[in-house]
Amino acid sequence: MPVVPSSIPTSAYLDDAVFEAERKAIFGSSWQLVSHVEKLRSAGDRIVVDVVGQSIIVVRGDDGELRAFHNVCPHRGAALLTEEDCARRITCQYHAWGFDLDGALAHVPHESVLGPVNRGTHRLMACQAEEAHGMVFVNLDPAAPSLATTAPWLEDTIREYAPELPSHTHVHRTQSLVKANWKIGIENFSECYHCTVLHKTFVTGIADPGSYRVVDLGTWHRHEASARDGGDTAYNFDTSATSRADEFRVWWMWPNFAMQSYPGGVLHFWTWHPVSADTTLVTVDWYFERAELEPWQEDLIESHAATTFAEDPPVIESIQRSMSSPAYRPGPILVDPDGGPMSEHAVASIHKLWNESMRAEGEQ
Ligand code: FES
Numbered sequence: 397m398p399v400v401p402s403s404i405p406t407s408a409y410l411d412d413a414v415f416e417a418e419r420k421a422i423f424g425s426s427w428q429l430v431s432h433v434e435k436l437r438s439a440g441d442r443i444v445v446d447v448v449g450q451s452i453i454v455v456r457g458d459d460g461e462l463r464a465f466h467n468v469c470p471h472r473g474a475a476l477l478t479e480e481d482c483a484r485r486i487t488c489q490y491h492a493w494g495f496d497l498d499g500a501l502a503h504v505p506h507e508s509v510l511g512p513v514n515r516g517t518h519r520l521m522a523c524q525a526e527e528a529h530g531m532v533f534v535n536l537d538p539a540a541p542s543l544a545t546t547a548p549w550l551e552d553t554i555r556e557y558a559p560e561l562p563s564h565t566h567v568h569r570t571q572s573l574v575k576a577n578w579k580i581g582i583e584n585f586s587e588c589y590h591c592t593v594l595h596k597t598f599v600t601g602i603a604d605p606g607s608y609r610v611v612d613l614g615t616w617h618r619h620e621a622s623a624r625d626g627g628d629t630a631y632n633f634d635t636s637a638t639s640r641a642d643e644f645r646v647w648w649m650w651p652n653f654a655m656q657s658y659p660g661g662v663l664h665f666w667t668w669h670p671v672s673a674d675t676t677l678v679t680v681d682w683y684f685e686r687a688e689l690e691p692w693q694e695d696l697i698e699s700h701a702a703t704t705f706a707e708d709p710p711v712i713e714s715i716q717r718s719m720s721s722p723a724y725r726p727g728p729i730l731v732d733p734d735g736g737p738m739s740e741h742a743v744a745s746i747h748k749l750w751n752e753s754m755r756a757e758g759e760q
């Protein structure tokens with residue numbers, strides 16, 4: 397097996413200065429999943445979300461368009477909104493300046509006494525929002541290429557695997573605050589060399605580890621495996637109701653988003669939200685047709701939370717601790733030229749993407 401050296405310096409997993417540089421170079425211009433469209437169906441619906449440290453309002457306009465704005469009032473800087481609601485205007489909680497749903501300043505209380513306020517200068521600062529078949533993403537960079545351009549495969553894949561997703565409802569969030577850098581989390585997610593060691597339920601009840609492949613497609617990876625056949629599945633699903641009974645799939649997108657389809661075609665959505673250099677909020681969201689779960693759906697969600705989702709963090713956190721040890725040296729990345737199930741080539745791909753992003757912003 398060829399060996400590829402790790403190409404991210406250890407300091408990049410530990411230093412606050414590198415984390416701040418990543419905020420700009422990576423998270424300041426990448427597409428971040430923020431919500432399912434169920435919270436943004438009607439004109440005036442809005443949510444307030446944290447996009448890697450920035451408070452962002454996402455709103456459905458009167459024209460049906462989704463828009464995103466920094467939650468920063470152009471008057472004295474107060475956060476405009478603190479919670480989800482629905483109204484025809486966005487009204488600041490401080491002096492009640494009112495903004496139309498397209499970000500234009502529409503109302504200044506007592507303006508006749510205080511003098512006219514320039515409507516062109518003082519409007520909400522926009523970023524980008526875009527929907528991909530029911531899932532809403534935000535990009536902090538107003539000039540970044542669209543999500544459809546960045547990830548042309550995404551919308552079609554969601555539609556193919558979960559055609560009814562836009563009408564589904566959020567039923568469960570599996571979440572863990574992991575004391576480790578976000579990159580350790582995605583590196584771990586991107587190889588299945590550890591699956592037979594750490595994820596016994598996964599390899600005996602969900603996917604056949606011998607069939608596992610990770611296809612490196614540049615800014616995204618597709619994982620493919622056959623489902624475990626026979627009666628040994630970790631949960632029961634209706635094989636007659638789906639054409640996805642025999643496969644396990646993952647789609648990972650740079651830098652911190654993934655979706656996974658379990659046998660039976662159950663698509664669920666992952667994010668690794670960087671909180672600080674050594675803390676990451678890992679979230680998996682599940683959507684079904686109805687909020688009341690079928691027993692097999694409950695089984696699946698519970699089994700996932702108790703097995704694969706719970707099994708990685710202790711190791712990931714130990715890696716973070718080790719990186720501060722004088723004994724730590726970045727070890728080799730093992731690459732099977734045939735892309736076999738144990739290959740770590742996708743880890744090398746993540747390192748390449750990280751280096752390219754940081755270099756592009758002059759951060760290296
Ligand atoms: S800070 Fe928003 S209206 Fe004054």
Ligand SMILES: [Fe+2]
Nearest residue numbers: 584585594708
């Ligand atoms: Fe894992």
